[in-house]
Amino acid sequence: MSLQNRLTLLSTAIVSVLLALFCLFLYLVAEQYRKKEFLNRLRAEAITAGHLLVGREKLGPTLYKLIDKNQLTVLPQEEIIIYNANNQLIYESGTDYLTVTPKILSQVRELKTTQWRNKNREVVGILFREGTAPFVIFASAVDTYGVRTMENLARLLGGGWFLMTGIMLVAGRYFMGRILEPISRINHRIDEITASNLSLRLPEGENADELTQLAQRFNRMLNRLEEAFQLQRSFVSHASHELRTPLTAITGQLEVSLLADDEPDELRATLRSVLDDVRGLNRMSNGLLALASASMDSSAVPMGPVQIDALLEKVQQDVQRLQPDYTVHLHIDVGNMAPTDWQLTGSEPLLRTAFFNLLDNGGKFSTNHTVTVTLSTLGKSVEIRVHNTGSVIPADQLSAIFVPFQRGRNASGLPGYGIGLPLTDRIVRLHRGQLQVESSDESGTTFRVSLPR
Numbered sequence: 409m410s411l412q413n414r415l416t417l418l419s420t421a422i423v424s425v426l427l428a429l430f431c432l433f434l435y436l437v438a439e440q441y442r443k444k445e446f447l448n449r450l451r452a453e454a455i456t457a458g459h460l461l462v463g464r465e466k467l468g469p470t471l472y473k474l475i476d477k478n479q480l481t482v483l484p485q486e487e488i489i490i491y492n493a494n495n496q497l498i499y500e501s502g503t504d505y506l507t508v509t510p511k512i513l514s515q516v517r518e519l520k521t522t523q524w525r526n527k528n529r530e531v532v533g534i535l536f537r538e539g540t541a542p543f544v545i546f547a548s549a550v551d552t553y554g555v556r557t558m559e560n561l562a563r564l565l566g567g568g569w570f571l572m573t574g575i576m577l578v579a580g581r582y583f584m585g586r587i588l589e590p591i592s593r594i595n596h597r598i599d600e601i602t603a604s605n606l607s608l609r610l611p612e613g614e615n616a617d618e619l620t621q622l623a624q625r626f627n628r629m630l631n632r633l634e635e636a637f638q639l640q641r642s643f644v645s646h647a648s649h650e651l652r653t654p655l656t657a658i659t660g661q662l663e664v665s666l667l668a669d670d671e672p673d674e675l676r677a678t679l680r681s682v683l684d685d686v687r688g689l690n691r692m693s694n695g696l697l698a699l700a701s702a703s704m705d706s707s708a709v710p711m712g713p714v715q716i717d718a719l720l721e722k723v724q725q726d727v728q729r730l731q732p733d734y735t736v737h738l739h740i741d742v743g744n745m746a747p748t749d750w751q752l753t754g755s756e757p758l759l760r761t762a763f764f765n766l767l768d769n770g771g772k773f774s775t776n777h778t779v780t781v782t783l784s785t786l787g788k789s790v791e792i793r794v795h796n797t798g799s800v801i802p803a804d805q806l807s808a809i810f811v812p813f814q815r816g817r818n819a820s821g822l823p824g825y826g827i828g829l830p831l832t833d834r835i836v837r838l839h840r841g842q843l844q845v846e847s848s849d850e851s852g853t854t855f856r857v858s859l860p861r
Contacts, residue, residue: 412588416580424573431565438561442554443530447523449483450532454547457488458536461499462543483549485529491544498543505529506548516544528555590619594626606634658685714759716790716859717750717783723763724781727771734771734779741784750783752790752861754839762835763792765828766855770796773853789841789858797852801845809845 487506490499495513506526516522516533523532531548594610601608609630610623665678717740724736770779774796782793801809809829836843841859 411591412581412584415584415588416577419580419584420573420577423576424569427569427572431569435558435562435565439558442551442558446530446549446551446554447532450523450530450547450549451521451534453483453486453488453549454532454534454545455536457490457499457547458534458538458543458545461490462536462538484552486547486549489546493541493543495544506531506546508546513544517542590623594619594623598626601630603637606630606637658682661685711753711755713751714754714756715747715751716759716792717747719756719760720763720781720783720792723760723767726760726764727767731768731771731777734768734777736767736771737778737780739780739782741782745785749785749861750790752839752859754859755835758835758838762832762857765832766792766794766857769828770794770798770853770855773798775799785861786858789860792857792859794855794857795852800849801847801853803847 485503485505486501487503488499488501489497489506489508491508491513492498495510506529512522512533516535520535521533523530525531526548529548529550531546533544533546536543536545590611597608597610609627612620612623612627614620661678661682665675720738720740724738727734727736767779767781771777775798778796780793780795782795784791784793833843836857836859839859841857844856844858845853846856847853
């Protein structure tokens with residue numbers, strides 16, 4: 409069963425039950441009112457009969473029967489019965505609809521008034537006192553008009569209930585269709601979205617309701633998927649290109665060495681060149697693996713406490729050990745900071761890779777291979793500034809250097825594959841931080857890393 413039909417049936421059932429309860433309530437209230445009014449009329453008839461038959465100003469039974477017979481307000485099948493103080497029948501209106509037992513007489517004398525129903529007849533008994541002797545008067549009749557009115561009301565309420573249920577069913581299906589129409593449009597558009605046209609987006613609508621919020625979240629998810637697909641295509645394209653160049657060079661050198669009858673020194677030179685290319689391929693492969701690892705969700709990366717000042721000291725030692733001609737100056741703004749204030753939550757191997765790339769990159773592009781690292785606090789974050797005075801990054805390429813395999817014009821002639829800075833940027837974003845760069849002829853190039861403590 410479709411969602412539209414289920415919602416229609418559910419809403420119709422709820423309204424139908426509530427309407428049925430309301431109709432039943434109306435019927436019960438009307439029935440109580442009918443019964444109360446009819447009993448009040450019977451009680452009034454009994455009191456009137458008492459005044460006229462056994463009161464101080466009596467009428468004869470024959471005259472009373474004549475008046476009662478020709479009275480316009482007489483009740484259907486009305487009967488009046490009067491007993492004296494000795495429980496002797498002294499008056500009966502002539503019909504024999506009601507049978508009175510001594511038990512009932514005693515009950516009336518005790519309670520002063522009583523009422524009950526005998527089949528379809530309503531009966532009222534009262535203790536009448538006018539003078540010294542108490543009389544027991546019974547008045548009974550059939551509420552033909554009231555019962556017929558209640559039957560008509562029941563038929564009217566029942567018919568109205570059926571009619572309103574049918575209208576609710578039709579109207580509910582129409583309005584549920586209108587409400588769920590955006591879902592149909594969303595389903596149709598989702599069927600159109602494939603890997604070849606990820607630029608399509610779901611219709612969001614004009615109202616800020618739950619369906620619009622759902623469409624907006626789907627569109628944000630599609631934005632992330634499209635970005636991931638484009639990144640994957642770019643990654644594969646650039647990686648293939650970058651890998652093809654050294655592989656072609658290695659293949660060419662080996663083919664030439666096999667065809668030529670080179671001297672041992674020339675063969676050693678060829679092998680050294682091939683070894684350099686292989687080492688370059690190894691570095692590129694490691695960079696690609698690290699880039700793929702940094703692209704994972706933060707929940708999939710093991711995190712733990714990282715002492716950022718100690719980590720920078722280790723990275724400083726690594727850079728100077730691997731690049732002996734590089735000079736790294738590390739300044740830690742200690743101030744009133746406690747050792748625990750330099751601690752943050754993150755992945756130490758990934759952060760170590762990011763800082764190593766920044767320091768290695770700063771030493772590579774510096775004219776004197778000198779890089780200055782400053783560690784300080786900034787509110788609830790720690791800030792690492794990596795500065796060098798080398799070739800300036802063009803302003804139009806400041807954002808492009810964080811795209812994989814994209815290198816600035818100032819990197820011409822220097823070794824590299826355009827992987828280090830994109831990898832560093834992803835590691836920083838993985839730790840909910842920010843990486844910014846400033847470059848000018850006057851102040852040189854400064855990379856600013858901000859990480860939450």
